[in-house]
Amino acid sequence: MLPQVLEKFALSRDDVLHDYRLAVLNREASRLGYQEVMLGKAQFGIFGDGKEVPQLAWARAFRKGDWRTGYYRDQTFMMAIGELTLEQFFAQLYGHADVRYEPACGGRNMNNHFGTRLLNPDGTWKPQTENYNVVADVSPTGSQMPRLVGLALASKLYRELDELQALTQFSRRGNEVAWASIGNATCAEGLFWETLNAIGVLQVPAVISVWDDEYGISVPNEYQLTKDLYQMLQGFQRRGPDDRGFEVRQVKGWDYPALIEAYQEASRVARAEHVPVILHVVELVQPSGHSTSGSHTRYKSRERLQWEAEHDGLRRFRAWILEQGLATEEELAALEKAAKREVRQALKRAHAAFVAPRKQEADELVRLLEQAAQQYPAAQATLTALKGEVLALDVPYRAATLGIVRRALMALREAPGAVRAPLIRWRKQVEAGGRRDYSTFLYSPWPSAATQVPEVPPRYAADAPEVAGFEVLNKFFDIVLGRDPRVIAFGEDVGHLGGVNQAFRGLQAKYGPWRVMDTGIREATILGQAIGLALRGLRPIAEIQYLDYLLYALQIMSDDLATVLWRSAGGQKAPVIVRTRGHRLVGIWHAGSLMAGLIHLVRGMHVLVPRDMTRAAGFYNTLLQGDEPGIVVEVLNGYRLKERLPDNLGEFTVPLGVPEIVRPGNDVTLVTYGAMVRIVLQAAEALAQVGIDAEVIDVQSLLPFDVRGVIVESLRKTNRVVFLDEDVPGGTTAYMMQEVLEKQGGYQWLDSPPLTISAQPHRPAYGFDGDYFSKPSVDEVFYKVYGLFHELNPRRWPLFFEEPEA
Ligand SMILES: Cc1ncc(C[n+]2csc(CCOP(=O)(O)OP(=O)(O)O)c2C)c(N)n1
Numbered sequence: 001m002l003p004q005v006l007e008k009f010a011l012s013r014d015d016v017l018h019d020y021r022l023a024v025l026n027r028e029a030s031r032l033g034y035q036e037v038m039l040g041k042a043q044f045g046i047f048g049d050g051k052e053v054p055q056l057a058w059a060r061a062f063r064k065g066d067w068r069t070g071y072y073r074d075q076t077f078m079m080a081i082g083e084l085t086l087e088q089f090f091a092q093l094y095g096h097a098d099v100r101y102e103p104a105c106g107g108r109n110m111n112n113h114f115g116t117r118l119l120n121p122d123g124t125w126k127p128q129t130e131n132y133n134v135v136a137d138v139s140p141t142g143s144q145m146p147r148l149v150g151l152a153l154a155s156k157l158y159r160e161l162d163e164l165q166a167l168t169q170f171s172r173r174g175n176e177v178a179w180a181s182i183g184n185a186t187c188a189e190g191l192f193w194e195t196l197n198a199i200g201v202l203q204v205p206a207v208i209s210v211w212d213d214e215y216g217i218s219v220p221n222e223y224q225l226t227k228d229l230y231q232m233l234q235g236f237q238r239r240g241p242d243d244r245g246f247e248v249r250q251v252k253g254w255d256y257p258a259l260i261e262a263y264q265e266a267s268r269v270a271r272a273e274h275v276p277v278i279l280h281v282v283e284l285v286q287p288s289g290h291s292t293s294g295s296h297t298r299y300k301s302r303e304r305l306q307w308e309a310e311h312d313g314l315r316r317f318r319a320w321i322l323e324q325g326l327a328t329e330e331e332l333a334a335l336e337k338a339a340k341r342e343v344r345q346a347l348k349r350a351h352a353a354f355v356a357p358r359k360q361e362a363d364e365l366v367r368l369l370e371q372a373a374q375q376y377p378a379a380q381a382t383l384t385a386l387k388g389e390v391l392a393l394d395v396p397y398r399a400a401t402l403g404i405v406r407r408a409l410m411a412l413r414e415a416p417g418a419v420r421a422p423l424i425r426w427r428k429q430v431e432a433g434g435r436r437d438y439s440t441f442l443y444s445p446w447p448s449a450a451t452q453v454p455e456v457p458p459r460y461a462a463d464a465p466e467v468a469g470f471e472v473l474n475k476f477f478d479i480v481l482g483r484d485p486r487v488i489a490f491g492e493d494v495g496h497l498g499g500v501n502q503a504f505r506g507l508q509a510k511y512g513p514w515r516v517m518d519t520g521i522r523e524a525t526i527l528g529q530a531i532g533l534a535l536r537g538l539r540p541i542a543e544i545q546y547l548d549y550l551l552y553a554l555q556i557m558s559d560d561l562a563t564v565l566w567r568s569a570g571g572q573k574a575p576v577i578v579r580t581r582g583h584r585l586v587g588i589w590h591a592g593s594l595m596a597g598l599i600h601l602v603r604g605m606h607v608l609v610p611r612d613m614t615r616a617a618g619f620y621n622t623l624l625q626g627d628e629p630g631i632v633v634e635v636l637n638g639y640r641l642k643e644r645l646p647d648n649l650g651e652f653t654v655p656l657g658v659p660e661i662v663r664p665g666n667d668v669t670l671v672t673y674g675a676m677v678r679i680v681l682q683a684a685e686a687l688a689q690v691g692i693d694a695e696v697i698d699v700q701s702l703l704p705f706d707v708r709g710v711i712v713e714s715l716r717k718t719n720r721v722v723f724l725d726e727d728v729p730g731g732t733t734a735y736m737m738q739e740v741l742e743k744q745g746g747y748q749w750l751d752s753p754p755l756t757i758s759a760q761p762h763r764p765a766y767g768f769d770g771d772y773f774s775k776p777s778v779d780e781v782f783y784k785v786y787g788l789f790h791e792l793n794p795r796r797w798p799l800f801f802e803e804p805e806a
Contacts, residue, residue: 003324005257009264011060013326017335019060019080019256020321023052023314024336026076028343029086030288033093033111037292041351041395042093046112046291048075051211053313054251054281056080057259058209061267062179065129065172067151067536069144070181071137072112073211077181081132083116086346087353094354097437099569101353105136106569107437113137117571118535123446123627125537127169129176135535136568140559141186145195146525147560150532150540151178152204156274157538160514163485170537177270178532180208185216188224191524191556196278198525200236200245205270207277211253213284218299230280238275247277253284254316283311355395361430362396368422369408375419379411386411398434402427441570442604443628450606450626451704455655458614458646469613470639472649473503476617477541479650480624481511487624488533490517491526491543491579500545501581501639503613523552527578531561534574539624547582547633548592554601561629562604577623578605578631583675583726584775585636587766591775593674593759596731598631599702606630606656607703611677614643615700618654625653635675657704659711665695668720668785671711671736673699676725676776683781690797692789702732705739712744719751722785726759726775733758752792757784 002013030047037045048055051073059080062068068077078084088102089111097107104115115136120126135147158164159174186192187210199206212229214221225232230250238245247269251262259281266277285308289296297305309315321327327335366387373383386404393400405427412420443449467475480487489504495518498505508516519526523544530542544550550557557578564574583593599607606623608630610616616634623630646652662677663684672680677698684694695714699706715721721740723733733756740746741754757776764774789797 003257005261009060009260011260016256016321016326019056020317020327020332021335021339022056022076022080023317024339025086025343026052026079027287027314028340029089029346030075032343032347033090034288034292036090036093036347042111043095044110044292045093046072046110047288048073048112049287050213050285050308050313051253052076053256053317054209054211054253054259054263054279054284057256057263058179060260061263062132063177063267064131065133065176067133067135067176067178068181069135069148069151069178069532070114071141071144071183071186072110072139073183074114074181075112078114078134083132083134084114086343087350090347090350091354094351096350096354098357099571101350103571105567105571108567108569109137110139113139115568115571117568119571119573121570123444123448123570123573125169128536129169129172133535136564136572138559138563138567140555141183142189142191143556143559144180145182145191146528146556147531147535148178148180148195148206148208148528149198149202149204149525150529150534151536152199152206152276152532153202153529154178154533154536154538156202156204157488157514157533158536159274161485161512167486167537174205174274175271176205177267178204178206180206182208182210183216184210184212184214184221184229185219185224187229188216194522194525195528196236196246198520198522198529199276201520203244203274204276205274207266207270207279209279209281211284212280212282213286215286215290215296215300217290218296230282233278233280236278247275248280249277250280250282253281254311254313256317256320285309285312287312358396358398358401361398361426362390362393362401365396365401365405365426366390368426372408372412372415372419372423376412376415379408379415382411383408398430402430402434441566441568444565444573444626445570446627448627450623450628450630451656451707453622453625453653453655455658456648456652458618458652459648460644461647464644464646466642467645468640469643470502470505472613472617472643472645473634474498474505474507475645476620476649477504477507478510480620481507481515483650484539484624485515486537486539487541488515488517488538489541489543490519490529492519492521492545494518494543499543503639523549524556527553527556527561527576530576530578531556531564531574534576534629535564535572539575539577541577541579541620544578544580546590546592546636547580547594548589550578550580550598551594553578554598557605557631558601562602564604565628566604573627574629575623575627576629577620578629579620579634580631581634581636583633583636584764584771587770588763590636591764591771593726595633595702595725595727596735599732599735602631603703604629605703606701608632608656608701609673610654610700611635611662611674611698612638612641612643614646615654617649618652619656619701621651622653622656630656633674637675654700657701657707659697659699659701659706661695661710661714662698663694663696665693665718667693667718668695668722668788669711669714669718670694670696670722670724670781670785671699671740672696672724673702674725679776679778680724680781682778683785686778686782687785690786692786692797694785699736702735705736706744709744711740712746712749715740715746715749719749720788721746721750722755722757722788724757724776724781726764728761729756729758731758752788755784755788757781
C-alpha cells in the first residue's frame with residue numbers, strides 16, 4: 001500500500017526510490033567535493049547537503065517552461081530536473097572552462113552557481129517552453145530575487161496580452177511558474193522584502209522557497225530577523241480568494257510526503273490562479289557546514305550539532321521509506337553503495353577531462369624546453385630545471401606554465417630567434433586560449449549585437465516642425481509600442497501620468513496598463529523586473545526616474561544585468577533598456593552626473609549619453625534592434641527645449657561608439673557629452689571672439705567609446721585637447737582621456753598638456769548659484785581653455801582677466 005499522499009500525486013514506489021537515490025548521490029557529491037577542496041584540487045566549495053529532500057519535491061512540481069532563480073544550495077534540484085550531471089558538478093568545482101563540460105558558466109563562476117543554456121550558439125533563443133529554464137546564479141546573496149519579479153510578471157503578460165500569443169516558444173498563455181530559492185539569513189536583506197512586496201502587488205505566479213537552517217554562516221536567526229520568519233511572512237497571507245497577497249506555508253525540510261504535497265499545491269495555485277506562494281522550509285541542516293572556508297563546529301553548540309544529526313533530511317527520508325515498507329534495509333544499502341560508486345567514478349572522469357587539455361599543453365612544453373636546451377647549451381641547466389618544474393605540477397595550470405615559459409624565454413634572450421620561436425608560439429597560443437576561455441562574451445559577439453545595427457541618419461523635411469524634446473520621445477515611444485508587442489515600458493509615474501517628463505503621455509490609455517505600467521518606488525526590482533522580462537523574450541524599457549536614484553538599482557545592474565552574458569559564457573542574455581535622466585537640474589539629488597561610477601560598474605552594458613531627445617530616440621532604436629542591455633541617460637533640462645522632428649523617427653538610429661563633431665574648429669578639441677554640450681558650445685563661441693577656434697565633439701556614447709577614432713583625428717589637426725563633463729574630477733574625464741591619449745595613441749599629437757574640466761568634488765548644490773559653483777560654467781570653460789593658449793603664447797593671449805603683476 002502506497003502512502004496516501006503518493007497516490008494522490010500519482011507517485012510510485014520507484015519514484016520514491018529514484019528520489020532517495022538522488023539524495024544519496026547529492027550527499028556523496030557534496031562530501032567528495034568538500035574533500036577535493038581539502039586536497040587542493042579545487043579552490044573553493046559550497047554545497048547543497050542538508051537541503052536535498054525539499055528540492056526533490058520542488059523538482060517534481062517544476063515543469064518545462066518554468067523558471068528557477070536561486071542560489072548555491074540548489075544542487076539536488078538541478079540534478080533532479082536533469083540539468084546538472086555529476087560530471088558537470090565536479091567540472092564546475094574544478095573550474096573547467098569548456099562549456100561542453102561545464103555549461104552553466106564555462107569556468108567563470110564559483111561552484112554550485114547554476115544555469116542552463118538559454119541560447120543557441122548563434123545567440124538566438126532556444127524554445128523556452130520546451131526546456132527547464134534556470135537563470136545563471138550570482139554570488140551576492142539576495143540578488144537572485146529582483147529578477148523574480150520579471151520572470152513571474154512575464155507569465156502574467158503572456159496571459160493577459162493577446163498580441164503576445166504568437167510567441168509560443170516563450171510561453172503558453174502564461175502557464176509558467178517562476179520559482180525562487182533563498183536562505184533564511186538572506187531574508188534580512190531589503191531585496192527580499194522589496195521583491196515580496198512587488199510580487200504581492202502584481203499578483204504574479206512566483207513560488208519562493210526559503211531554505212531555513214537557522215544560520216547565515218555563523219550568525220543565527222535571532223540576529224537576522226525581528227521575529228520568527230513565518231510569523232513575519234504571515235502579513236503577506238491573502239485572506240480569501242478576492243484578497244491580494246500570497247499563500248504562505250511552512251513545511252519541515254525532512255518530511256518528504258509533506259513536502260511533495262506543499263510543492264504540488266504551490267505549483268497549482270501559482271500556475272492556475274497566478275497567486276504567489278511562499279514556502280518556508282524549516283528544520284533544515286548543514287552537515288558539512290556553510291562552505292569549505294571553515295568548520296561549523298566553531299559556532300554551533302554540541303546540542304545543535306546533535307539536533308542537526310537527528311533532523312538530517314536524508315536520514316529521516318530513509319527511515320520513512322523503511323517505515324512505509326517501500327524498500328528493505330538491504331535494498332537501500334545496495335542502492336547507497338551503487339550511488340556512491342557512481343559519484344566516485346564521475347569525479348574521476350570529470351577530473352581527467354579537466355586535466356587533459358592542460359596536460360597536453362604541458363607535454364608539448366616539456367618537449368619544447370628539451371629541444372631548446374639541446375639547441376642552446378648555454379641555457380641548458382636553467383631549461384632542464386624549468387622542465388622539472390613543469391613535470392612536478394599536479395595540474396599544469398596555465399597560470400603556472402606561462403610563468404615557466406617567461407623564465408625560459410628570459411634564459412634564452414640571447415639565443416638565436418629560431419631557438420626561441422617555438423616557445424613564443426606556444427605562449428601565444430596558450431594565452432589566446434586563456435583569453436578565449438575567460439574574456440569572451442562581455443558584449444554580444446553575434447550579428448544581433450547593438451554595435452552591428454546599421455546607421456540610419458535622421459531625415460528632416462524642409463518644413464520639419466519644431467517640438468519640445470519630450471514630444472519627440474512621446475511620438476517615438478508611440479511608434480515603438482505600436483509596432484512591437486514585446487516592448488513593455490514601466491517605472492515610477494510612467495503609466496497613468498506618462499512619466500514625470502511626459503514621454504509616455506497618453507500611451508497607457510492607448511496600449512493598456514500591461515504595456516505602459518506604473519510601478520512602486522522600488523528601483524532595484526524595477527531593474528529586476530526588466531531582467532526577468534528580457535530573459536523571457538520581451539523587450540522591457542525600465543525607467544529609473546532620476547540618475548541619482550539609479551544607485552538603488554546599480555547593484556543589480558552591476559552584479560546581474562551587466563554580467564548575464566559574460567557569467568554564462570554566452571549561454572544567456574537580457575536585452576534590457578534602462579532609461580533615466582540626469583546631469584543638471586536642481587540640488588544634490590536631481591543634478592548628479594555619477595557617470596564614472598556607472599561606466600566602471602556596468603561593463604557589459606552600453607552607456608549612452610545623448611545631448612538631446614532626438615538622439616536619445618535614435619539610441620533607443622539602435623538598442624531595440626540589438627540584443628544587448630544598455631542605459632540611456634537623457635538630459636534632464638532638455639525636455640522643454642525645442643528640437644526639429646525628423647521624418648523617420650521610427651527608423652533612424654544613432655550608432656554606438658560614434659562621436660559627433662558639433663562645431664568644427666582648428667585650434668583645440670573640446671570633448672564632452674550630455675548637458676555639457678550646450679555649455680561648451682557657448683564657451684566655444686566666446687573663445688572664437690578672442691581668436692581661438694575650438695572644435696567641439698559630442699562623445700554621445702561612453703561605452704563603447706569612439707570606435708572610429710574621431711577624436712584622435714581631430715587632435716591631429718588641433719594638437720590640443722580638453723575633456724569636459726559634470727562628473728567628479730578624475731571621473732569620466734579621466735576615462736575619456738585614457739581612451740584618447742593612451743588607447744588611441746592621441747598623446748603623440750599633443751602640443752599642450754591635456755586638460756580636464758569637471759565639476760567640484762562635492763555634490764551639486766541647490767539654486768542658480770549652487771549650480772554655478774558646483775558645475776563647470778561657460779565662464780570657467782572659457783577661462784581654463786583660454787589659459788591653455790596663454791601658456792602657449794602669452795603675448796598673443798595675455799591674461800586680460802587677471803590683474804597685471806606689480
Ligand atoms: C551581499 C552578500 N553579503 C555577504 C555575502 C557572504 N555570504 C555568503 S553566504 C552568506 C550566508 C547566507 O546565509 P543564508 O541566506 O541563510 O543561506 P545558507 O548559506 O545558510 O543556505 C553570506 C553572509 C554574500 N555572498 N553576499
